[in-house]
Amino acid sequence: MKRIAIDMDEVIADLFTSQLTMFNNDYKENISPEDIMGKKLRHHRPDLTEELSNYLKQPTFFRDLEVIEDSQEVIKELSKHYEIFITTAAMEYPTSFTEKYEWLKKHFPFLNDMNFVFCGDKSIIHADYLIDDNVRHFKGFSGQGVLYTANHNINEIGYDRVNNWQEVKDYFSKRVK
Amino acid sequence: MKRIAIDMDEVIADLFTSQLTMFNNDYKENISPEDIMGKKLRHHRPDLTEELSNYLKQPTFFRDLEVIEDSQEVIKELSKHYEIFITTAAMEYPTSFTEKYEWLKKHFPFLNDMNFVFCGDKSIIHADYLIDDNVRHFKGFSGQGVLYTANHNINEIGYDRVNNWQEVKDYFSKRVK
Known part of the structure; x- marks a missing residue:
């Protein structure tokens, strides 16, 4: 087999939808998946790399x-x-x-x-x-x-x-x- | 490479030394490694399989x-x-x-x-x-x-x-x- x-x-x-929704809510943005086609959210907002990574460190995020x-x-x-x-x-x-x-x-x-x-x-x-x-x-x-x-x-x-x-x-x- | x-x-x-020490303390036993050569502790005391397994479920055990x-x-x-x-x-x-x-x-x-x-x-x-x-x-x-x-x-x-x-x-x- x-x-x-x-x-x-x-x-x-x-993961992507959750992260994008949280990001738009927290930073009063309205980024769509199409806006960042071909890259990750952290490449779109390198100034917020750490904050974006922190979403994934929240115990409930993956759950x-x-x-x-x-x-x-x-x-x-x-x-x-x-x-x-x-x-x-x-x-x-x-x-x-x-x-x-x-x-x-x-x-x-x-x-x-x-x-x-x-x-x-x-x-x-x-x-x-x-x-x-x-x-x-x-x-x-x-x-x-x-x-x-x-x-x-x-x-x-x-x-x-x-x-x-x-x-x-x-x-x-x-x-x- | x-x-x-x-x-x-x-x-x-x-793991073995810790588990054996805890077991001897908790059950007032004095089992030595030699006593259970060739088998695991749970094979020596199958009546306590669940209790022995529970040691490994304690958050601090592996730490x-x-x-x-x-x-x-x-x-x-x-x-x-x-x-x-x-x-x-x-x-x-x-x-x-x-x-x-x-x-x-x-x-x-x-x-x-x-x-x-x-x-x-x-x-x-x-x-x-x-x-x-x-x-x-x-x-x-x-x-x-x-x-x-x-x-x-x-x-x-x-x-x-x-x-x-x-x-x-x-x-x-x-x-x-």
């Missing part, structure tokens, strides 16, 4: 993230044909460990928590595929990287790309056959 | 563990020639995440926290070597397993074995040369 490693933030957990559309259904289906691991770069926000774990147990109860991985450098991941929104994690990864479209990575080229979970389903259903 | 993945509990963190002798010096030396990752099966005790992270930052400040991995099933680890006291983690591991001697694994045969950190040093110095 082949193995798919799946990132959390911006792949199954909608309350919305689930990305269709990810639950598609992962459940994929888990019949593939070994599924959730591999998240949690070391960047050590205060998030417990919330990330509880979020996964709540929203993906059908996954085995022995297959959750909190790491930093994802070259440590031994899998056939890695679905991730950050291309830096494909460097050194020994399997096939699959770029999950996020606002910030829209201009990246040269990778297998999926735009939503229905496309993830198609991508892998072709491979099983 | 080749990569060594290193387990925490019973390899760099002395206060002693460092295994010579592990700091040898890992520091090894890190000149190898990529070092710390790979711990933290998903078994989700309440331990923060304490394990802080313990590593305190006792191994020279390691990059991007190379810390909290996981469950270690077949996800992509490394050339895995130093671990639990042989079950070698099953499915794609590299070379190196069994670090612990009280409970003393009767395991068929593995490369190291009895202390000086032997780890010797094991890898031969390979670099």
Whole structure:
């Protein structure tokens, strides 16, 4: 059985929408996703890099993230044909460990928590595929990287790309056959 | 540069001594390591499996563990020639995440926290070597397993074995040369 490693933030957990909403509220801004296409919010407001990072250090931030559309259904289906691991770069926000774990147990109860991985450098991941929104994690990864479209990575080229979970389903259903 | 993945509990963190001391104190016992050679404490007292597991769920338990002798010096030396990752099966005790992270930052400040991995099933680890006291983690591991001697694994045969950190040093110095 082949193995798919799946990132959390911006792949199954909608970090971007939460962060943008909090930012617009706190700074009386009205930035839309289109305004910052191709970059992260911290690149749009480098003067507020620390404040933006602080959102992610709030214990409740990760707990309350919305689930990305269709990810639950598609992962459940994929888990019949593939070994599924959730591999998240949690070391960047050590205060998030417990919330990330509880979020996964709540929203993906059908996954085995022995297959959750909190790491930093994802070259440590031994899998056939890695679905991730950050291309830096494909460097050194020994399997096939699959770029999950996020606002910030829209201009990246040269990778297998999926735009939503229905496309993830198609991508892998072709491979099983 | 080749990569060594290193387990925490019973390899760099002395979980066994702490657990045995607490157990003897709480249950007015006087069990020595020799009394339970070749097995874990929970196999010696299966009636107390849950109570023994509860020790590991106390938030302070992992924070206060002693460092295994010579592990700091040898890992520091090894890190000149190898990529070092710390790979711990933290998903078994989700309440331990923060304490394990802080313990590593305190006792191994020279390691990059991007190379810390909290996981469950270690077949996800992509490394050339895995130093671990639990042989079950070698099953499915794609590299070379190196069994670090612990009280409970003393009767395991068929593995490369190291009895202390000086032997780890010797094991890898031969390979670099």
